[in-house]
Amino acid sequence: MDAALIPEGAKRCSFPKFMLGIAIVGAVLLWGVYAMLLCWFKGLNQTNMNDYYGFALWIWADLAVIAVGGGAFFTGLLKYIFKIDELKNIINFAVIIGFICYSSALLILAIDIGQPLRGWFIFWHANVHSMLTEVAFCLSCYFAVLTIEFIPNILENRQLNKVPFFHHLAHNMHGTMAIFAATGAFLSFFHQGSLGGVAGVLYGRPFAVREGLLIWPWTFFLFTWSAAAFGPCFTLLVTRITEAVTGKKLVKDNVIHLLAKISGWMIFTYIIAKIIDTIYWANVTVPGLGYELSHFYTGNSLYGYWILVTEIIICGVIPGLLLINKSTRENPNLRLLAIILGVIGVCLNRWVMVLQVMAVPVMSFDTWALYIPSWQEVATTILPVAYGIILIAVTYRYLPVFPQELELNQSKAQES
Amino acid sequence: MFPFIFEWVWDIGHMLFFGGFWYAIGILGAGMTYCIAKAAYDTVKESQDSRH
Numbered sequence: 160m161d162a163a164l165i166p167e168g169a170k171r172c173s174f175p176k177f178m179l180g181i182a183i184v185g186a187v188l189l190w191g192v193y194a195m196l197l198c199w200f201k202g203l204n205q206t207n208m209n210d211y212y213g214f215a216l217w218i219w220a221d222l223a224v225i226a227v228g229g230g231a232f233f234t235g236l237l238k239y240i241f242k243i244d245e246l247k248n249i250i251n252f253a254v255i256i257g258f259i260c261y262s263s264a265l266l267i268l269a270i271d272i273g274q275p276l277r278g279w280f281i282f283w284h285a286n287v288h289s290m291l292t293e294v295a296f297c298l299s300c301y302f303a304v305l306t307i308e309f310i311p312n313i314l315e316n317r318q319l320n321k322v323p324f325f326h327h328l329a330h331n332m333h334g335t336m337a338i339f340a341a342t343g344a345f346l347s348f349f350h351q352g353s354l355g356g357v358a359g360v361l362y363g364r365p366f367a368v369r370e371g372l373l374i375w376p377w378t379f380f381l382f383t384w385s386a387a388a389f390g391p392c393f394t395l396l397v398t399r400i401t402e403a404v405t406g407k408k409l410v411k412d413n414v415i416h417l418l419a420k421i422s423g424w425m426i427f428t429y430i431i432a433k434i435i436d437t438i439y440w441a442n443v444t445v446p447g448l449g450y451e452l453s454h455f456y457t458g459n460s461l462y463g464y465w466i467l468v469t470e471i472i473i474c475g476v477i478p479g480l481l482l483i484n485k486s487t488r489e490n491p492n493l494r495l496l497a498i499i500l501g502v503i504g505v506c507l508n509r510w511v512m513v514l515q516v517m518a519v520p521v522m523s524f525d526t527w528a529l530y531i532p533s534w535q536e537v538a539t540t541i542l543p544v545a546y547g548i549i550l551i552a553v554t555y556r557y558l559p560v561f562p563q564e565l566e567l568n569q570s571k572a573q574e575s
Numbered sequence: 576m577f578p579f580i581f582e583w584v585w586d587i588g589h590m591l592f593f594g595g596f597w598y599a600i601g602i603l604g605a606g607m608t609y610c611i612a613k614a615a616y617d618t619v620k621e622s623q624d625s626r627h
Contacts, residue, residue: 283576283580287588287591287593300596324615327617327618327621328611331609335606338606342602
């Protein structure tokens with residue numbers, strides 16, 4: 160039925176089977192859209208946020224998708240600026256994942272502001288003393304970069320590419336992509352950093368506040384570093400899931416090994432910096448503010464020392480070591496374990512730096528604020544996942560996302 | 576966002592924030608304009624060449 164749109168020589172499932180899958184995920188998407196509309200039409204009273212606890216669950220999701228979406232800017236930087244040519248075989252998919260992550264982040268922000276009709280105020284009446292203004296500027300501009308990076312892949316669709324103008328446009332955009340990638344890296348550095356900077360300058364929140372360099376707290380650099388380190392892990396993870404779902408090998412092992420190795424070294428160096436930061440914070444910053452470390456990890460039923468150990472050792476040191484060691488990196492199961500731990504680690508880091516920060520009691524009469532999100536928050540947090548699955552399914556079906564797919568599956572196609 | 580908006584002040588904050596913002600928008604806009612214009616030129620040139 161849609162055979163004319165499918166890339167030449169590529170095997171895809173039947174159209175009814177594809178539509179059935181889309182319908183199932185689409186039902187989850189509609190649930191999220193319903194919750195989103197409730198938040199827009201009835202207001203933020205649909206959430207469990209209050210004056211004491213002002214961060215909904217989706218703010219964690221927002222920071223997490225931005226962190227894991229960092230694979231797009233970092234892979235683009237490596238491919239177009241550092242000229243690591245092997246990455247051309249995974250860059251299309253990295254861009255699609257980045258596009259999904261950043262469009263989801265913007266959607267979440269549109270829900271979070273409560274009155275999306277006033278979303279443009281952040282540009283028009285910008286508060287130039289706020290790091291979040293910088294985040295909004297860089298997020299919007301970087302989403303434009305991702306859209307520009309995504310367009311050539313769309314134009315390479317079998318039918319669109321027959322239109323001479325689209326064919327030339329895709330070709331010319333490929334030619335100038337280094338400029339867009341460099342702009343994207345510049346924008347990503349600042350918005351990833353400023354999201355960390357927001358936590359680091361919370362002087363009233365001793366769990367988050369950090370010293371730093373000039374106006375930038377150390378969290379500014381740690382957030383950028385962690386996004387560049389763990390973002391490629393997420394790209395590799397989604398690639399592996401896509402291969403499992405399609406039953407095909409889509410990217411050659413040497414490309415996967417290379418990206419895993421780069422990610423491993425980035426994680427390893429990041430986690431050393433993170434450990435130094437944590438030790439300095441625990442031994443100098445915290446006592447200097449009149450607290451003890453135990454204040455942040457005891458006296459409640461959820462946030463114990465386990466979260467610190469899990470984030471830094473289990474989901475930081477271990478994946479870093481597994482990925483920098485050649486034998487463990489080239490073992491598919493151990494590599495998969497490392498990238499799963501890595502993705503959990505960066506998501507946990509964002510959870511700690513957003514939700515635990517708000518939960519820790521600050522005043523002597525305060526108690527732990529253990530937040531339970533409403534179903535509307537859960538639904539709007541799952542919404543981007545459903546949207547991402549649908550977009551990946553559609554792009555995989557109709558666009559030449561993986562340049563090595565035909566070569567890797569030729570023998571299978573000949574057999575069938 | 577623009578100097579004609581009432582709260583605009585010519586201070587370092589506005590110049591840095593909006594300088595960076597318009598710089599990025601400028602690069603993206605110029606890059607896309609070049610790509611689209613060149614694609615239009617290439618398309619016209621190709622169709623003329625095929626007629627000859």
